[in-house]
Amino acid sequence: MAMLITIEGIEGVGKSTQVKLLENYFLEKKIPFVSTREPGGTKICEKIRNILLHDEMHPLTEILLYEAARAEHFTNIIEPALHSQKVVLCDRFMDASVAYQGYGRGIDVKLIENLNSIATKNTKPNLTFILDMDVENAFKRLEQRGSTPDRFEKLNKDFYEKVRKGYLDIASKEPDRVKIINSLQEIQKVHNDIIMHLKY
Numbered sequence: 001m002a003m004l005i006t007i008e009g010i011e012g013v014g015k016s017t018q019v020k021l022l023e024n025y026f027l028e029k030k031i032p033f034v035s036t037r038e039p040g041g042t043k044i045c046e047k048i049r050n051i052l053l054h055d056e057m058h059p060l061t062e063i064l065l066y067e068a069a070r071a072e073h074f075t076n077i078i079e080p081a082l083h084s085q086k087v088v089l090c091d092r093f094m095d096a097s098v099a100y101q102g103y104g105r106g107i108d109v110k111l112i113e114n115l116n117s118i119a120t121k122n123t124k125p126n127l128t129f130i131l132d133m134d135v136e137n138a139f140k141r142l143e144q145r146g147s148t149p150d151r152f153e154k155l156n157k158d159f160y161e162k163v164r165k166g167y168l169d170i171a172s173k174e175p176d177r178v179k180i181i182n183s184l185q186e187i188q189k190v191h192n193d194i195i196m197h198l199k200y
């Protein structure tokens with residue numbers, strides 16, 4: 001039963017909505033699960049998240065903080081949940097670092113992959129869903145949401161084109177693990193496309 005499922009995608013693609021629908025799905029099926037997020041999931045990680053989302057910093061500092069949060073989160077939340085045979089649903093994980101800090105900020109992807117292996121003790125998700133849509137539409141949806149943007153949401157379209165390319169490259173390299181989901185479809189259809197890949 002133990003399984004690590006991660007949900008990824010650029011801002012505005014409807015990640016939070018799909019995470020909630022998946023939580024309900026596991027509840028209804030009475031499948032024991034833990035729902036968590038990165039950066040976050042523990043007190044220390046939420047503090048690191050607060051710094052990452054609001055303070056400007058050097059890209060190297062940024063990747064090291066994401067990986068520090070990941071190491072803490074993996075050891076304290078993900079690993080124990082997997083050991084007790086739970087499904088772990090994680091809103092963003094190691095692929096976000098490759099897409100955002102690697103493709104987006106230009107940090108060497110090999111370096112990030114090494115740091116990811118260290119932080120996760122060589123564990124990769126069993127399944128990763130990349131909620132995908134063009135940057136133009138994702139931005140429109142962010143505007144409609146109208147909440148106060150964090151420092152990532154203030155970044156420009158070029159940055160998000162690079163991040164999206166990062167995600168699509170990851171999916172093409174690891175098609176068994178990483179599934180691209182067309183998020184321009186209506187919410188329920190997106191959810192159906194996700195659960196189609198689950199063996200529950």
Ligand code: TMP
Nearest residue numbers: 038039066092093096097100101152153
């Ligand atoms: P959220 O929007 O899913 O709450 O994620 C917070 C931000 O952190 C989002 O803009 C993506 C960014 N992020 C990275 O840049 N690298 C990472 O490794 C992770 C996990 C998130």
